[in-house]
Amino acid sequence: MKYIFFILIFVVYSANAQKLDGRVTDSKGQTLPGAVVYWQSNFNDAVISDLEGKFSINKKNNSKNLIVRMVGFNTDTILVKDELSLIVILKESENTLQQVVVEGNATIIDRLSAIHTEVITAKSLAKAACCNLSESFETNGSVSVSYTDAVTGSKQIQLLGLSGTYVQTNIENIPNLRGLATTFGLNYVPGTWIESIDVAKGVGSVINGYENMAGAINVELKKPDHSDRLYVNAYANQFGRAELNINSAKKISKKWSTAILSHGSFLNNKIDNNGDGFLDLPKYNQINLINRWKYNSDRFMGQFGVKFLKENRTGGQVDYKDLATTPNIYGFENHTRRVEFFSKTAILFPDAPYRGLGLIISAINHNSDSRFGNKPYVGIQNTLYSNLIYQDKIGNTNHTYKTGLSFMNDNYDEKYAALTLKRNEIVPGAFFEYTFNHLDRTLLILGLRDDYHNLFGNQFTPRLHFKQDIGQNDTYRFSVGRGFRVPNPLAEYFGNLVSSRNVVFLDKIQPEVSWNFSTSYYKTIGKLSISAELYHNIFTKQWVADMEHPGFIYFYGSENKPKTTSGLIEVNYGPVKNWELKMAYRYVNSKVNLGKPYQENVLVDRMFLSKERVLFNVAYALPYDKWKIDGTLHWNGKRRIPNADPLYDHTSYADMPVRYAPSFVNLNAQVTRNFVKWEYYLGGENLTGFKQSNPIIEPNKPFGNGFDAGMAWGPIVGATIYTGVRFKLI
Structure with missing residues (x-):
């Protein structure tokens, strides 16, 4: 590029x-x-x-x-x-x-929130190269990120046993990485733009909508009035991936400030380390820009901005160039153009700080043009979102409320091969959230919202959150609530289209509905903190992607109440004498009902999801952070994978063989040297060098009936060594 x-x-x-x-x-x-x-x-x-x-x-x-x-x-x-x-x-x-927050190794725990929320700070993001949002969770015990296939480079997060499609991902409290952006959206937020990331676990607030079913991730970007005048980050790794980020901010006047955040990256080398004839990493180039403005006065606050993204990806067989030049060679292409506008305004009441009126508006145009061998895919999404919020007290500030109106319009137009999917969702809604707060120690939040979906009727969403501090060092939380979303199958299973599988819809697209129950206990003992968490999801309606038949991917609805239960224990210690330690263990038991193609109903483990995961992170820093050394070890337990053997004759779900991918270990490390304005870093990812053997089924016959590149469950490339430099002008 x-x-x-x-x-x-x-x-x-x-x-x-x-x-x-x-x-x-x-x-x-x-x-x-x-x-x-x-x-x-x-x-x-x-x-x-x-x-x-x-x-x-x-x-x-x-x-x-x-x-x-x-x-x-x-x-x-x-x-x-x-x-x-x-x-x-x-x-x-x-x-x-007690204090608002408690120090931790990779995160800060929000002690005042009724929802168990971890805040990933800029200090934590600097523990790794953190080139984009998908690489921002390396030291987080709750969130894991993995490739969805062996060709496209698409990544997906998993939070507490459920995929990222059930996690509401917001940019500054605006629903953003959803719909068609599900595919590559994690790559659309550069790490140098991020100020902090809030990971709220369990069902979220009704204020931000109805789609939160397992948790919410809110990304706060750099603000014009509190950012460095100039920030530059350059990155490169041994595969030829290079990135340049330049952020600049200016205080124009007492009330006005502006900033431009820019990102450019590319990979143009052909990488085929496993010798299967397919690129291990797609070649790509990306340009990403934001221009944002902020206005502040005693009685009015306003922010608005424009985002622009353009990205091109090419993968597939090593010798593929384009369809016209190499029509008989299997290739993957994706060309994405995305434009966004956002505005956040608020009327303030200096004499009554508990009162406020805010309006959020967002408009998105997303165009995706792709090709999987000789099968084209074109997807267009136009979204308009608005949220009007009013807050005030009832009597005194122990009793407060937020209420308002929202509107969401999603217009989808997708074409894949001979399949056409179109729908225009119009969803007006209203919400009310009451909060009882006693000295920040006892917190009860009751939220109610009602949305009318033009295609699927009325949707009522109740949610309850409770927090109680016990003494000075213990906090107990509990929450329960309903979630609702409409799936986007082609975008959410984009990587599985890199195959010879025929896409078959046994049902019309229907919404998914779930109930989430969560509880947690958080305890601090000096510099030691311990968190024990338990989450349980019950789906009353769920959309299923069935890949148990070689050559087919079936989409259909399941109403057999599949369940997911996940538990997490996390221990943080430090900082003590320049050391910080973190250990986390996660266990997941997630089931899904399959069998509709044969009118069967069989409960099996959810595919591509590790039952167990262990994280160990250690960090050491010299005084004033002159030198910093960070290391993170991940142990990923076994996970069920579909039987992709093209010779397998699938006749029954009850008798089908169950296959599990083996466990594996990843090691990431980074060394950083700080100066007054400059910062240099050298690091490595997957330093154990583990690679999934034969991630593509029948790569020598990409146009045959057995070809499948969507069976990735582990790293495709081996160890990655990177280096970079940061410059900051305050």
Whole structure:
């Protein structure tokens, strides 16, 4: 991709606005992460102290009173004159309420949320190269990411035993990576754009919609008014993948700020390390840009921006060029163009900070043009989303509520070979969420929403969340709720189309409905934290992809209440003497009902899902993070895989052979050297070198009846060594 380094870069030179730097501690000198710092009457520009208690905030000409607030401590008001740095010591309140957050190795636990939420910080993201969102969960025990096939490079997340299609993925609380973006969407969010990632487990809030069925991932991007003036990241690995990210931000005036985030990447080498005649990694190029603006005043806040993405992928047999030049060689192509507009506005009430009125608007046009051998696929999605939210109190701030109206319009037009799928979903909705909060220790949230789907009728979604602090170091949570979504089979099983399988719909597309029950217990003992979590999903309606018949993929609905139960135990220790440790064990028991092609009903393990997973992460840093060393070990347990033997004669689900892929170990590591403005890193992924043998069935006969590249369950390439450099101008 010759034009990769000629991305349109908007490099801004702002006036060197003075900043106030500080550090927040308690009376014993212990750092306090998560403290809220803001200028009086200007809460919208609040900043949060980081894991070391440090903060940096722009000085205001119209305000000299700095407010520092944190749960469990007395709020302090400091008169700031000419100081450029200070240390704030907070005194514990008489109620000795606990802190908002607790330090952890790879995440911060939100102690105030009724939903068990892990916050992956920028510090955690720097533990790996983190080129995009799909590579941002290496140190997370709940989320795992894997390739969906051996050709396209598509990745999918799994959260607590269910695939990413059941996880609502938002960008700054706007539903985003859904529909046709399910296929490659994790590659559409560069890591250098990310400020933090919230992983909320269990059913979520009714405010953000009805599609959350197993959890929610919310990605916060870099903000124009709190970002570095210039940030550059360059990355390369031994396979020839190269990336360049340039972010710039400018404070235009007291109320206006803007930023441009840019990303370009490419891989143009032919990689076939296993010698099967197919590229192990697709060749690709991508350009990705955001221009965003922000307006802040005492009574109004507004953000809006435009995103543009263009990506081209080519895979398949090594000698494939294009359909016209090499028609008899199997090739895969994908050309995606995506344009988004978003706007977030809010009316503020300075005299009543508990009150607010906000409006979110998003519009997306997604075009995908692909080819699987001689089978074309064209998909177009146009989405319009809006969410109007009003919040206020009932009597006092122990009783608050949020209510509002939402609207979602999804227009899909898909064509695959001779198959055509079209639908236009129009879904207006209303919601109400009541919150009871007693000293941040007892929290009860009851949410109700009702949506009318023009194709599938009325959908009522109740949800309940409860949190109780026990003493100063223990937190118990419980939640239950209903989820609803309409599947997009071709996008969600995109990788399985790289095969000779015929796609057969036994039923018309119907919505999936589930009930989620979750509970967790979180305990801290000094620098040690322990989390025990249990999640249970019951599907009253579920869409099934049946690949037990070689040569076919059947789609149909199942109403036999398949279940998924998952448990997680996670232990974090540190930081202590520059060390941080993390261990996590996850167990999943997930079943699905198959057999409709033969009018059978057989309960089997869900395919391509590890029953067990173990994570161990260790990090060491010299003082001031001059040198940082991080290592993460993953043990992935066995998982059921379909029988793809082209000679297998499938006659009964009850008697079909059950196959399991073996367990395997991955090791990732990175070394980072920090300077004042520069940062250099060297790392490796899959350093154990494990590769799935023969990931493609009959690669020598790609146009034959037995060809199948959708049976990937492990790494396709061996060890990956990468290096990079980061530059930051504050």
